[in-house]
Amino acid sequence: MAATRTPLMAGNWKMNLNHQEAVVLVQKLAWTLSDKKHDFAKVEVVVVPPFTDLRSVQTLVDGDRLSIRYGAQDVSVHESGAYTGEISAGMLAKLGCSYVVVGHSERREHHDESDETVSAKAHRALDAGMTPIVCVGEGLEIRQAGEQVAHCVAQVAGSLAGFSAEQVAGLVVAYEPVWAIGTGEVATPDDAQEVCAAVRAHVRETHGDAAADGVRVLYGGSVKAANVAGIMAETDVDGCLVGGASLQADEFGGICRFYDMPVL
Numbered sequence: 001m002a003a004t005r006t007p008l009m010a011g012n013w014k015m016n017l018n019h020q021e022a023v024v025l026v027q028k029l030a031w032t033l034s035d036k037k038h039d040f041a042k043v044e045v046v047v048v049p050p051f052t053d054l055r056s057v058q059t060l061v062d063g064d065r066l067s068i069r070y071g072a073q074d075v076s077v078h079e080s081g082a083y084t085g086e087i088s089a090g091m092l093a094k095l096g097c098s099y100v101v102v103g104h105s106e107r108r109e110h111h112d113e114s115d116e117t118v119s120a121k122a123h124r125a126l127d128a129g130m131t132p133i134v135c136v137g138e139g140l141e142i143r144q145a146g147e148q149v150a151h152c153v154a155q156v157a158g159s160l161a162g163f164s165a166e167q168v169a170g171l172v173v174a175y176e177p178v179w180a181i182g183t184g185e186v187a188t189p190d191d192a193q194e195v196c197a198a199v200r201a202h203v204r205e206t207h208g209d210a211a212a213d214g215v216r217v218l219y220g221g222s223v224k225a226a227n228v229a230g231i232m233a234e235t236d237v238d239g240c241l242v243g244g245a246s247l248q249a250d251e252f253g254g255i256c257r258f259y260d261m262p263v264l
C-alpha cells in the first residue's frame with residue numbers, strides 16, 4: 001500500500017441479505033467503526049449490497065450522515081430501454097452509488113461476461129459519475145500453469161480498453177484469484193503482490209505514471225480480519241474486495257482497521 005493512495009475496503013455482499021437485513025448490517029458497521037473512531041479519510045469503507053437493498057442503504061446513509069459509501073454489484077451495458085431485468089448506470093447514480101463492481105468472476109463464469117462487456121459496463125459506470133471496480137483473476141488451472149500474471153494483465157488490457165490515462169488514474173481494479181474466492185484458500189501476500197504489481201506495471205506501460213500511481217488495486221479472496229494486515233503490507237495492494245467476511249459487522253470492521261491487526 002502506498003501512502004499516496006487511500007486504502008479502500010469494499011464488502012461485496014453478493015446475493016445475501018434483504019433490505020431490512022441490509023439496514024441492520026450497515027447500522028452495526030457504522031456503530032462498530034464509530035466506536036473505534038474510524039477515520040474514513042484514512043481508510044475508505046464501502047458496502048456493495050444487492051440492488052434491492054440500495055434504496056434502504058441510501059436512506060440510512062443520508063439520514064444518519066454516515067461516511068460509509070456504497071455501490072452496486074453490476075450494471076447494464078445499455079443506457080435504457082427494452083432490457084428486462086437490467087439496471088442502468090443512471091438508476092444506480094440516482095441511488096447515490098459511488099462504485100459499481102464490474103466483471104466479478106461470478107459474472108464472468110455464470111453470465112459469460114467477456115472483457116469487452118466488462119469494459120462497456122465500466123464505461124457506463126464512469127460516464128454516470130461512479131467508479132468502476134474492475135475485477136480480474138485466474139482459475140486454478142491457470143495458476144497451476146504459472147500463467148496468472150499474463151492472464152490477469154490480458155484481462156486488465158481488455159477491460160480497460162478505451163479509457164484515458166486520467167480516467168484510469170481514478171479507477172479501481174480488483175485482483176481476485178478464483179481459486180481463493182469463498183474457499184478459505186487465501187492467496188499469500190506474495191501471490192497478491194505479484195499480480196497487483198503486474199497490473200500496475202501494465203497500467204504504467206499503457207497509460208503512464210500518473211495513471212499507475214493513481215489506480216487502486218485491491219486483492220480479494222477469503223480476506224478476514226486475521227489475514228488482512230499481511231496482505232495490506234504489500235506495496236501494490238491498496239485494499240480488499242471482501243465477500244463472506246463483509247456480512248459480519250465486527251469482522252468487516254476489523255478488516256477496515258487492518259492497521260490495528262497483527263501481521264501473520
Ligand SMILES: O=C[C@H](O)COP(=O)(O)O
Nearest residue numbers: 012181182221222243244
Ligand atoms: O467479491 C468478493 C470476492 O469474491 C471474495 O469473496 P470471499 O471473501 O468470500 O472469498
